[in-house]
Amino acid sequence: MTNADLLALGAILMWASLAALGVSLAHVPPFLLTGLGLLVGSALALPLSRFRLRAWALPWRTLALGVYGLFGFHLLLFIALRTAPALQTNLINYLWPLGMVVLAPLLLPGLRWRAGQLGAALLGFAGAAVVILGRSGASLAGGWHAGYGLALGSALVWSSYSLLTRRVPAFPTSAVGSFAAVSGLLALACHALWEPAVSLSARDLLLIAALGLGPLGGAFFLWDAALKAGDPRRIGLLAFLTPLLSTAVVLVVTGQALTASLALGAVMIVGAAFWGSRAAG
Template identity: 85%
Template sequence: MKTTERKADLLALGAIAMWASLAALGVSLAHVPPFLLTGLGLLVGSALALPLSRFKLSAWQVPLPTLALGVYGLFGFHLLLFVALRTAPALQANLINYLWPLGMVVLAPLLLPGLRWRAAQIGAALLGFAGAAVLILGRGGPGGALDGGWHPGYALALGSALVWSTYSLATRRVPAFPTCAVGSFAAVSGLLSLGCHALWEPAVALNARDLALIAALGLGPLGGAFFLWDAALKAGDPRRIGLLAFLTPLLSTAVVMATTGQALSASLILGGLMIVGAAIWGSREPAA
């Protein structure tokens, strides 16, 4: 494995590890309206760009189209996902949303020059999504079976998946920008999220514990993860990184089970084997 590929893998795994804590933190902050939670978390996360830019705000500046792409990714993803979770069964909407790693693998050759489809990577992506389905549906319990009805929220969940996969790929199509500029993406997206909170959600009072957990959310899954993800995409093959991303629901489920004291489930074991197998299978294919 090349040094750059190893670096990209480690950066991506760092982001994935942070995203794995999102569900557990979300459970602890379930009483906080989602747009308020996201807005505050993103604003906290944006502050991480200060040390990265050596406290020079000028380093955050990017061309307007690049800023629009960043807001499209960070704000658009969360907006569509939250509305989807409110208008459709959460279990199914969450599963549809996890099509985004598959989208990265499938769309990479269409959006990025020099890449092409490889059978092993497509097959591994499908296996990874199947593993995610086993995890998410198994976690839903007896009431988590898929129903046959159509919900408009499913289209929104699919939209959120498409937004994140295309954002992740399109960051390599715009003029090069420093990773610290992700702070501007997060800051604008955080303010827009707070605007959504003011329009659609009730006001709530936050205590010291809430603020501490929101700070952890901003430093991790709603902040640090985005910087690591951007650095990984700059250094590595997005198809390979997309396959690694299927580890997110696996690690997230494992963290929730550990923090809530749940016993190891068959769905976690089976889904985990499928996802890890997909990552190994896809990574064995030589890069284009």
């Protein structure tokens, strides 16, 4: 296992806690929650940059790419969840690891498609589908919703952002704090425009701080470091662990029993990661 794998797994483990924290903060409007979480997360850049604020200064195109990724992803996903069934929306959104594998040769010079990696990515997505569908016992029956297109857009935004960070001039991982800060302010603007005002308890603030230090903060820094150090196709395959671990954490926190669908999905996703790593040589 490479250093990039470990960094990516660190981000994935943090993202796995997002659903459990979201259950505890379900009463907080999503844009408010995201905005505050991203602003807390952006503060992690201070020690990373040795408290030198000039390390946050970036060319405008690099900053635009970061805001496109962090804010664009959440904006499209939240609107999709408001306009389409959550189960199908969540499943479509988890096309983003597959998107990383498929788009990598198109967006990054020097990479090419390998049949084994594409097959592994499809197997990984199938495993994610088993986990997500099995969690609710629901099916994908139902008609088309415009929100599905937005969910697909959110998946494409995150996969393309993850790849395109290697096409802009090199920037330190601490500069991700700039992406998070601007995206957090934009999310709070969306809250002011579209969501009702709410009051937050001390417990809410503590959980939001945990959200910012973990899945809406630290995870983005680890993800950026992983992408700088490793093969994005391999990292994309590892990302299928996110819905698996997230579902497992929710079941443990809520005291529910682990299910056969979770076990099957685990076998498929781990198998996909192993297959993909072997296909990469």
